[in-house]
Amino acid sequence: MSPSTPTAAPRTANFPRSFSKAYPVASRGEGVYLWDAPGNRYLDFSGSAAVNFVGHGDASIGRAMAEQAAHLEFAHTSQFTTALAEEFARELLEFAGEGFRGGCVFFTCGGSEAVESALKLGRQYQVEVGEAGRSAIVSRRQAYHGATLGALAVSGNKRRREMYLPMVRTFEQVAIPYRYRCAYDCADGCAACGERYADELAALLGRSGKDTAAFIFEPVSGATLGAAVPPAGYLKAVSDACARHGVLTIADEVMTGMGRTGRKFAVEHWDVHPDILVTAKGIASGYAPLGAVLATKKVVDALARGSGALVHGLTYNAHPVALAAGRAVLARIRKEGLVHAADSAPAGGARTAGANVKRELQRLAEHASVGDVRGMGLLWAVEFVAEKKTKQPFPAEQQFAARVAAAAFKRGVLVYPMQGCADGIAGDHLLLAPPAIISGEQIAWAVGQLSDAIKDVEASGA
Numbered sequence: 001m002s003p004s005t006p007t008a009a010p011r012t013a014n015f016p017r018s019f020s021k022a023y024p025v026a027s028r029g030e031g032v033y034l035w036d037a038p039g040n041r042y043l044d045f046s047g048s049a050a051v052n053f054v055g056h057g058d059a060s061i062g063r064a065m066a067e068q069a070a071h072l073e074f075a076h077t078s079q080f081t082t083a084l085a086e087e088f089a090r091e092l093l094e095f096a097g098e099g100f101r102g103g104c105v106f107f108t109c110g111g112s113e114a115v116e117s118a119l120k121l122g123r124q125y126q127v128e129v130g131e132a133g134r135s136a137i138v139s140r141r142q143a144y145h146g147a148t149l150g151a152l153a154v155s156g157n158k159r160r161r162e163m164y165l166p167m168v169r170t171f172e173q174v175a176i177p178y179r180y181r182c183a184y185d186c187a188d189g190c191a192a193c194g195e196r197y198a199d200e201l202a203a204l205l206g207r208s209g210k211d212t213a214a215f216i217f218e219p220v221s222g223a224t225l226g227a228a229v230p231p232a233g234y235l236k237a238v239s240d241a242c243a244r245h246g247v248l249t250i251a252d253e254v255m256t257g258m259g260r261t262g263r264k265f266a267v268e269h270w271d272v273h274p275d276i277l278v279t280a281k282g283i284a285s286g287y288a289p290l291g292a293v294l295a296t297k298k299v300v301d302a303l304a305r306g307s308g309a310l311v312h313g314l315t316y317n318a319h320p321v322a323l324a325a326g327r328a329v330l331a332r333i334r335k336e337g338l339v340h341a342a343d344s345a346p347a348g349g350a351r352t353a354g355a356n357v358k359r360e361l362q363r364l365a366e367h368a369s370v371g372d373v374r375g376m377g378l379l380w381a382v383e384f385v386a387e388k389k390t391k392q393p394f395p396a397e398q399q400f401a402a403r404v405a406a407a408a409f410k411r412g413v414l415v416y417p418m419q420g421c422a423d424g425i426a427g428d429h430l431l432l433a434p435p436a437i438i439s440g441e442q443i444a445w446a447v448g449q450l451s452d453a454i455k456d457v458e459a460s461g462a
């Protein structure tokens with residue numbers, strides 16, 4: 001059966017993402033595939049929204065969750081801890097490496113909640129160490145840290161933020177390195193721009209560092225800019241600037257964490273050590289809503305030896321069923337070597353999924369409308385332009401990326417279209433983030449279909 005095209009849908013009781021789109025009914029998942037109710041199969045080349053890392057339909061993860069629900073579905077963290085929370089937190093700290101030895105993990109129900117928790121933790125740390133004047137959180141333009149109001153306040157995604165801006169307190173933001181459209185107009189892929197971008201933050205902290213509690217950043221930019229990899233030296237220089245000014249670093253690894261970029265956490269690529277690390281999505285790979293805030297010993301000690309409690313709590317902190325999913329996912333990541341599988345530049349030139357995706361996607365650069373193919377590990381983006389030489393984006397109303405995604409969908413491939421990378425409104429790209437279990441044949445097929453989908457849209461004109 002060939003995949004169906006969504007058409008306008010009648011209104012239902014379930015609040016949709018968009019009232020102008022008809023959504024197919026998802027009915028089943030297995031491996032890299034999802035099926036809709038009529039039986040059409042889709043290769044999940046975006047891991048939904050960079051969520052699924054271990055593949056769909058793993059019955060052993062489902063069983064771990066069911067067993068946990070049958071045994072102990074819930075206990076409130078104000079009354080109990082659980083063996084599961086203790087063990088999984090220990091495993092996660094060990095997974096995160098030396099920098100988190102002696103730290104603690106605060107579990108949430110997803111990325112936005114984890115970011116909110118991290119922002120509060122950053123603020124409270126400063127109060128505990130006698131720096132109560134520090135309440136600002138510096139962030140970067142064109143970043144995304146979540147949909148809740150605190151997370152939105154430190155995000156830069158114009159489309160997602162503008163309507164709610166009057167409702168939030170905003171703080172200063174700095175530019176985000178975007179090598180394809182470098183703010184410094186360099187012509188060498190930002191070979192020497194890392195320091196310049198970092199200097200912008202250092203200068204800001206020089207002016208207002210005493211008011212600043214923390215700096216939040218995505219090591220590799222997620223959906224908003226589309227897998228923009230920072231130039232060499234940038235993350236180290238921003239970390240050093242923060243340390244000099246007593247400002248905590250919060251690495252938002254909601255999208256990049258848990259192996260997605262070919263390292264356990266993306267910060268490892270640049271050997272930087274954040275004070276707080278936030279992760280979600282891949283942590284339970286979509287099997288349960290789960291997020292986590294990893295805090296270093298320095299941060300935890302300040303609270304433990306100070307007031308003694310984080311002034312923050314969520315009913316569903318450390319929910320046992322979600323943790324059972326996360327723990328089973330982590331076991332699978334380890335057992336099957338999925339972090340290595342995601343590595344797009346493995347030692348010895350191994351043909352990992354990451355390396356195969358990288359190689360196949362480069363072929364798309366031949367298309368007249370493809371301006372840039374960028375990313376690392378299993379987190380990639382394809383940016384479309386109306387003219388390659390000038391990098392002129394398509395007019396936003398042409399919805400170029402969304403049309404390519406619809407054409408790919410018809411061909412049985414799921415991708416994640418976004419708009420706004422060029423200036424917040426215009427600029428079309430696709431985010432690609434398949435599960436790490438994807439085979440070489442599946443990658444070649446998916447990229448072939450995507451290539452044909454791009455041709456379809458190029459041929460159809462504006």
Ligand SMILES: Cc1ncc(COP(=O)(O)O)c(C=O)c1O
Nearest residue numbers: 110111112144145146222254255
């Ligand atoms: C980097 C980053 N931070 C935070 C979030 C928010 O996570 P969630 O949608 O799970 O609340 C996202 C979601 O896409 C993200 O990519």
